[in-house]
Amino acid sequence: MQGYIYPNEFELHWGLLVVLYPYITGLVAGAFILASLERVFNVKEVQPTYRLALLTALAFLLVAPLPLLAHLGHPLRSYEIFLTPNRKSAMAMFGFVYAWYLAVVLLLEVWFEYRKDLVLWARSERGPKKWLHYTLTLGATDLSEEALRFDDIAGRWITIIGIPSAFLLHGYVGFIFGSVKANPWWSSVLMPVVFLFSAIVSGIALVLFIYVAASLFRSKPVDMRCADKLAAFLFYAMIVDFSLEMLDFIHRLYESEESIEILSQMIQGRLFISLIVLQVVLGTLVPLILLGAVSPALSDRGVSKTPAELRRLIYLGCATLVQIGIFSIRWNVVLGGQLFSKSLRGLTVYKLELFGAEGLLMASVLLFLPLVILWVLVKILPPWLDAEATE
Amino acid sequence: MAEARDRVKAGVRQPHEVVAGARPPDEHEVDRREFLEQTLKACGLGVPILLGVIRIQDLVAGEAGQEGYEPGEHYYGMGVDVGRCIGCGMCAQACKTENDVPLEPHYFNTWIERYVIQTDGEVVVDSPNGGMEGFPRAQSEGEIRRTFFVPKLCNHCEDPPCVQVCPVGATFTTEDGVVLVDDDYCIGCRYCIQACPYGARWFHPEKHVAAKCTFCYHRLVEGLVPACVEVCPTGARVFGEVEHRATPLARFMRLNEIQVLKPHLNTKPRVYYANLDGEVR
Numbered sequence: 001m002q003g004y005i006y007p008n009e010f011e012l013h014w015g016l017l018v019v020l021y022p023y024i025t026g027l028v029a030g031a032f033i034l035a036s037l038e039r040v041f042n043v044k045e046v047q048p049t050y051r052l053a054l055l056t057a058l059a060f061l062l063v064a065p066l067p068l069l070a071h072l073g074h075p076l077r078s079y080e081i082f083l084t085p086n087r088k089s090a091m092a093m094f095g096f097v098y099a100w101y102l103a104v105v106l107l108l109e110v111w112f113e114y115r116k117d118l119v120l121w122a123r124s125e126r127g128p129k130k131w132l133h134y135t136l137t138l139g140a141t142d143l144s145e146e147a148l149r150f151d152d153i154a155g156r157w158i159t160i161i162g163i164p165s166a167f168l169l170h171g172y173v174g175f176i177f178g179s180v181k182a183n184p185w186w187s188s189v190l191m192p193v194v195f196l197f198s199a200i201v202s203g204i205a206l207v208l209f210i211y212v213a214a215s216l217f218r219s220k221p222v223d224m225r226c227a228d229k230l231a232a233f234l235f236y237a238m239i240v241d242f243s244l245e246m247l248d249f250i251h252r253l254y255e256s257e258e259s260i261e262i263l264s265q266m267i268q269g270r271l272f273i274s275l276i277v278l279q280v281v282l283g284t285l286v287p288l289i290l291l292g293a294v295s296p297a298l299s300d301r302g303v304s305k306t307p308a309e310l311r312r313l314i315y316l317g318c319a320t321l322v323q324i325g326i327f328s329i330r331w332n333v334v335l336g337g338q339l340f341s342k343s344l345r346g347l348t349v350y351k352l353e354l355f356g357a358e359g360l361l362m363a364s365v366l367l368f369l370p371l372v373i374l375w376v377l378v379k380i381l382p383p384w385l386d387a388e389a390t391e
Numbered sequence: 392m393a394e395a396r397d398r399v400k401a402g403v404r405q406p407h408e409v410v411a412g413a414r415p416p417d418e419h420e421v422d423r424r425e426f427l428e429q430t431l432k433a434c435g436l437g438v439p440i441l442l443g444v445i446r447i448q449d450l451v452a453g454e455a456g457q458e459g460y461e462p463g464e465h466y467y468g469m470g471v472d473v474g475r476c477i478g479c480g481m482c483a484q485a486c487k488t489e490n491d492v493p494l495e496p497h498y499f500n501t502w503i504e505r506y507v508i509q510t511d512g513e514v515v516v517d518s519p520n521g522g523m524e525g526f527p528r529a530q531s532e533g534e535i536r537r538t539f540f541v542p543k544l545c546n547h548c549e550d551p552p553c554v555q556v557c558p559v560g561a562t563f564t565t566e567d568g569v570v571l572v573d574d575d576y577c578i579g580c581r582y583c584i585q586a587c588p589y590g591a592r593w594f595h596p597e598k599h600v601a602a603k604c605t606f607c608y609h610r611l612v613e614g615l616v617p618a619c620v621e622v623c624p625t626g627a628r629v630f631g632e633v634e635h636r637a638t639p640l641a642r643f644m645r646l647n648e649i650q651v652l653k654p655h656l657n658t659k660p661r662v663y664y665a666n667l668d669g670e671v672r
Contacts, residue, residue: 003516004504004515004516004517004518005590006502006518006543006589006590007496007497007498007499007502007518007520007521007590008497008498008499008584008590008591008592008593009590010496010497011497011593011594013581013584013585013594014581014585068580071580072578072579072580073577073578073579073580073581073594073598073599073600074577074578074579074599074600075578077559077576077577077578077579078578080559080561080576080578081558081559081578084559084560085558085559085560086557086558086559086560088554088555089555089556089557089558089560089582090556091556091558091580091582092558092559094558176582180552180556180585180586181552181588181656182552182585182586182587182588182656183585337585338585341590342587342588342589342590342672343516343590343672344672345514345516345672
């Protein structure tokens, strides 16, 4: 502790689990927006990752509410948020936004996308897998041209609805923080927008990472046109994201409101590693420079020509750094907003526990869980182009 | 001005006499007569003021407790005279006892801050254990220009951000203007704690719900004033009706220049400070 903080502020109320929540929903929104590139905007290069991006979004979305539930003082009362939501509360909409996104957008889109393959797989397989795939068709086994055309149109429309929904899902998370007028670190109209673009960045980076890593593990060639395109999109999204963050930063600095002194102290002290080193330098500037140099973002063949193998590794490295950077953003927003006193006269510390409901171990499990779910989903619904069923 | 103050003080203390309405009615009547006589002698006040005093007795929560409490007939607020606070910490102690607040530090419905303003402009603020045991002698590196104590508590805002953000509506404003938390309903998300600009909310370590000052609502419905007001030895805290004219709080607000904490946030606090320094946040 440093300076004066209100006596009730000694305990930080939103810890690591609440850091996970915007991180995970960001990945969901970002992965979905990436998927929609192929579907709605017809970016053919990224087609190999379309299904993977959908499944990634689904896997992470299934886990997204868990950190929040684990963090509640009374998790068993959480259903009240559906039954008697306070319509004036930014948080009350969580359940509805989540349910809408899960049920109406993701599950429906995955189903329409996979229906044809499910029917064909069920026809050609034996044993439990046959029954699993047949069950997942929900009995809709019509593969006539008309039915398939309907699947396609439905999938397209769901994606069109899905894009604003993804924006809503994560912009909304940003609003939960950005609308807290008591907290000068959070209270910013830019918060939902910054959240959204950082979500897009994290989603693209995650799918790029999983795609390249999975291809290497499966000993399949990486489609470099796809990886290059993803890297270029990642670069553009990062430029927008970083510009917005810089705008927010410069705006605060220029306005120099009464909170500026304590916030400066916090950035120079408590948040130096996570904000300056991890978020800005390692998580943003380094990958930006690398991607700018080797990806086709700035010139068709890349500013510096590099062999595909090296580029692949650089992409993997950049995607990892970007994840660290985005996680740091969530950390800095959620915890940074509680490290200074609302008296603006002092700073407190966050003590990370190893065990316990809000400890490091729990957080690691919750971060690992979506990858396990994704692995299962990939087994049931192979997203690879070479796995697509042919008649 | 001094006379005015005395009048205010008389007004401030008076509810306590009335509030002790828990006593048998006969004794109550005698006390009131005695009190009025003494007041008349002491202040030499005229009949109109006296009438006003009598009205105060009708208006403070005093007798309502005996006849059934009607929330719609009240609208409460608190006045805090910073100039009168001596930092004894009795309010914070009484609050913890009255409201079963965990004794460990860092759980406070009300606390006292000490401001030490040095001649070089440096401001040092502290609140050791919420000021519950009073304050040790101020240790200041520079020359002290002035010091003062500021009692803090939930501001029972008219537009409370905590109520706005509660996802399930577990925290709410009562008809009589008190912000409360329903323990059986709160899901423990702690958004309200984040939304409170005054650090007035805390998380109950055993009940796992948000907790805060209730203006001692259980006492209000019995016709008593909050415990912190009851025990304050200097009358630094004034409790009463906001809207009626002849109440201790109304007088306090008439006779003092009133400020609220963080007015720029537009929460419209109902804890009104007199003699508040600009350094207080």
